[in-house]
Amino acid sequence: MTEAWLEPAAWLIILPLAWASVAFLAGPGRGARLAILALVAQLGLALELAADLTQRGARMHAVGGWGAPLGIDLMADGLSAVMLLLTQAVALPIAVYAQAYFAETHHRHAATWFWPLAGFLLAAMNALFLSADLFNLYVTLELLGLAAVGLVAVGGGTAQITAALRYLLVSLLASGGYLLGVALLYGAYGTVSMTTLAPLAVGQTPLAVWIAAGLMLVGLLAKTALLPFHFWLPPAHGGAPAPVSALLSALVVKASFYLVLRLALGPFAMMTGTAAGLIGVLGASAILWGAWQALRAQRLKQLVAWSTVAQLGYLFLIFPLLAADGLALQAGALQVVAHGLAKAALFAAAGVLMRATGRDTVEGLAGVAGRVPLTLFAFGLAGVSIMGLPPSAGFLAKWLLIDAALKQGQWGWIVVIIVGSLLAAGYIFRVLRQAFLLAPEDSHFQPVPRRLEWVAFVLAAASVLLGLRGAELVALLGVGS
């Protein structure tokens, strides 16, 4: 038995809250070193939690000692552990990146309160991945949403503030829908604990509960930027400073997706058939539309942000394919992790490329291959995962998805997956081939801290090499399901 003192799940929430507060206390622009140290500890905690779960199975942590339905339960199972691992594994390198990125005088302003905001953001995500209480989840969603909006606004420019405001309004509308859904569920069953609720909801489903499910899911889909709610994402993710974009695109949108998945597997397991198919169609449209927009984007970070819209689409293809064999669920988890690492790498690399060229257009990249080859290599590696080419984790995700679709005879999805991958290759190689062009005569390249380049590379390499360890990830995912 782990000492209650050392419960890793609890510390994964307490620790980021604590360092965010201390960073605030320390003053504007402070807190980088503390954050990195704490994130090392958090990564250790997440690993320990994962190891512990594999050995002893899923577990509950009753906050306050009351237990559901009176109190709030934290629940750690394989799915939570995967999300927690991904979050810490992306956050640590991005923190290292951000420290160097914001050290430039040019970005000082954005760094004023970056660290406490990032700390609260991570705490919100960790709390969300661990909560088993629908109302508590609402609070974590709001915490996450406000932190994300704050980070989008961190740059302070007009475009960023507009993007932040639009993001905030969508987010508030979405969580409003979620909250009304929770209210209806409490009215219908008298509890908001997922574990208590799930058997009740599956047993008896009045119309109000169907509406609640619809409201909550639509809200969460809007937060995950699924087409047609994607419009807020490209300006928000594409306009923020690179480390912020990395956190938002790699992690934040995954949090609401995780919740959709949780609900679909738990209280709303009755929502199958048409509803699941509709979500799948939206996902398929997102894959194609996002990739198409990425192909046309003029600015590098917009391209990467549209790629997020497309890649999120793959996550929603799993809903029509969720079956007892668990293939689709595994595909979803692998895609979350693969895209998380790869997209963080892409944004980190994009930040380097933009700093090296001093421009943010795809066209301005000509000749950059010779100047920051490591970054370009990182971009390519991450691209491998995005395109779903072997041996990356993204490839395994797509393999499993195709496998699941074949097994269920749902051919249409396969075409979408393959076409989406080819379109992804189109926009990734659009960047690479521009970078390989000879540099124009009048181009000037700025030196870039090596640390930024290495972070991008490490993240990209991780997203590819994870493809060789898919079995471990799937085993962890299987805990408690």
Next chain:
Amino acid sequence: MTVNEMLPLAVIASSLLPGMVIFALPEARVGLRSVLNLLGAMSKLVFVILLLEGVARGEVYGFRHTVLPGLDLVFKADALALLFVTLSTVLWLFTTIYAIGYLEGSPHRSRFFGFFSLCVTATVGLAMAGNLFTFFVFYELLTLSTFPLVVHRGTPQAMRGGTVYLAYTLAGGALLLTGIVWLHGLMGQVDFVHGGSVAALGPQATAQIKVVFLLLIAGVGVKAALVPLHGWLPQAMVAPAPVSALLHAVAVVKAGAFGIVRIVYEVYGVEYAQSLGLLKPLAIAAAVTIVWGSLRALTQDDLKKRLAYSTVSQVSYIALGVALFGPVGTIGGLAHLVHQGIMKITLFFAAGNYAETLGVHKVSELDGAGRRMPLTSAAFTIAAFGMIGVAPTAGYVSKWYLGEGALAAGMDWVVAVLWTSSLLNAAYFLPILYRLWFRPPPAAWPAEHIPARGWRETGWLLLAPPLITAAAVLVTGLFAEAGWSPLAWAKLIAAREYLQ
């Protein structure tokens, strides 16, 4: 982990690790980079010799790593794998030497040699793949690692070539993947085994199996440049000469052809494929490709483009050999896998020498080049004769076996195809030879970069590789019956495939 598990991994690592280090090397470290390159190539050769010796003795080399439940990365170094591994390892060594000379003083060499190493890593990985999944992993890795080489020069023309190359290969990869996952869904993991395993699915799956065959062959057919999937190959010749050598002789088109061999023999099983009537269409596709490639080569004035169309034609000899049901055709096809490699690499080395030394890129500019560069031209001549199929070169041996195989299989029309092809080969190679040796040289070469110094018509790093490979063209032809020849090895493989 046992030695028998480690040896195949060592073959892969011997180019992967130097490649990774080379990426990180500063541009100026020419000496260290060359040492790393050669060290990698030599150690790979040593490992391959160990493997060859072991396989001949009957040892089994393999390695298995589970990626997902029910999905393994499998390596096996069997006789067929080693045929290809040996070819690429030896030719990689020569190409590396050649590339060091060719790229002397040009920019971005760390990047170039890094991807060069990755490319051969992918090739040997693909050769030793023990199941379709592993094959696909390295097949795509090959695409990715060759793209930066194709666009290496960074000119708009190179970019166009690279884009076309990608469009074809990635689309092919998508078809291949669909086929592989489909088959995986039908029967679980598809390991490569002698005699194939698909037959076990039984008659009710026949229709699906045929579609899958089409997907798989179309997928690998892109790299093997089967008509009409060959469009990328002439475009990709914008790459530097060592890269063309790599694409045409060592890695890419060979990977496609090798894929056809594995799929027909070890996934479907040649007898089952024959019983489903899948081999005849393949033979027809190969025959069309052979003739079409030769016809197109006739009209090309750009030397490398002419060689590229020649590749389109020649590589399909391998597919043709596979499609000829029977051991003799198989022997011809497999032997040609090696023979075409050494012949074509010689031709590209020579073409690169003309370009690098004299600035000559076109056939029409080659007048009298034989007098200025006799050694290079001699190598070119030997390889060209090999391509035509003149005795006693290596090309003669493969064509002989293919013809015999066609007769044995009762497909007499194939012999006509072979004759037509040989005549066409002669028609596009002999004018070149005529220009080389019998036309007077021009007053000045288009752009003479390297002056002649005595018998050294060009840099020795450029000169040695084509001479050695040209000698190999002769030796493998003359001593085809020796126990160590590619032909003998092909016979060993054919015996194993048809013993089932």
Next chain:
Amino acid sequence: MNRFTRGLAVAVGVALAATLVAALLELPAAAVYLPGAVAQHLAQSGVEHPVTAVLLNFRGWDTLLEVAVLLLALLTLLTLRGSEAPVAEVEAEPLLQGLARKALPLIILMAGYLFWAGAYRPGGAFQAGAVLAAGAVLLHLAGLLPAWAVPGRLLRLGLILGFLVFLAVAAGLLGQGALLQYPPALAGNLILLIEAGLTLSLGLVLAGLFLFVTGRQA
């Protein structure tokens, strides 16, 4: 937004509302009845008022995170304001100033009462903090309290203190078996400690939401 989408939004809203009303009218009784559980455990919660018990004990975890939400809003507003100093000051108005001076002790007294009352009747840290913040805003509007610039160390401490105390208590109680698992004997005092910290900090945060933003020429 054109007329069509507007109309569509309105139509969807009305339809959804109508369906929902119909659904609520036929909603059966809930299967779980929590008020019973609350009443049953109220004695161990350390407070006498059930809402406060839920807020700070049974569902104290929500409250902890909710304080963080407030802090986040403040942080973002601080980010927006950047480093520029406040420019426009409110003009002093003697009548308002006099009134504000008189009201101040009353406001503090009322905040204290609300804080104290929370244990057994409606009230508590949030209400008390809101009253305090209102007092600060009043002083500012009367020209007695300048708008806030970048917070100094002391102000930062004040803003975060309540949250840190809450967090420390939550983590410190891990040894009891779980986050925020108050030992029944200490529950009352610990909740009082948290409430005291929160009253101060929430007052400052809520005031900050106004005072950090105001005073700049918009």
Next chain:
Amino acid sequence: MSTGLLYALSGVGLFMLGAVGVIVLAHLMRKVLAFNVMGSGAFLVLVGLAQRTGQPDPVPQAMVLTGIVVAVAATALALGLARALHARTGGVTLTQGEDGD
């Protein structure tokens, strides 16, 4: 019909009114106000529906208190952002059609 249920039904109305308002109104201030109407509607449903049998239920009451604080934070943030936007552009609406590129 109990008082609780009546609260809940009016909550539904307020929520939809607010939600449609957030979507269709252009002025940012109106959007923020509409958001608050929407939030109040959700709170009414939460409290009212749970008390439709006539018994008070402290759990949703506490939840609503939490929700109100969250709404205050969100409102403050939205107003702050709107002010910042106004300070930079002089506009009071989110101009459409500038997303993407």
